[in-house]
Amino acid sequence: MFSFLKSDPIKKLDKEYGELLEKAMQAQRSGDIRLYSELTEQAEAVKAKIDEARSA
Template sequence: MFSFLRPNPLKSYRKQYGELLEAAMQAQRRGDIRGYSSLTEQAEEVAAKIEALEKQAAESGT
C-alpha cells in the first residue's frame, strides 16, 4: 500500500557505484594503483548487487 515510502535500494547502490568509480579514477590519477584496484573491486561488488536486484525485479514483474 505504501510502497512508495520505502527507500529504493537500487537507487542507493547506483549512487554508491558511481562514487566508487569516481574515487577509483582519482586514485589512478594520483598514481595510487593499489587504491585504484581496491576501489574498482568494491565497485564491481556493488555492480553485482545491482544486477541481482534488477534480475529479481524483472522476474517478479513478469
C-alpha cells in the first residue's frame, strides 16, 4: 500500500555506480591510474550488485 514511500535500492546502487565511474574518469584524466583502477574495481562490484538485484 505504501510502496511509493520506500526507496528503490537499485536506484541508489545505480547512482553510486555512476558516481564511481565519474570519479574514475576524473582520476584517469588527472593521470592517477592507480586510483582509476581502484574506483573502476569498486564500480564493477556495484554493477554486479545491480545485476544481481535485477535478476532476483
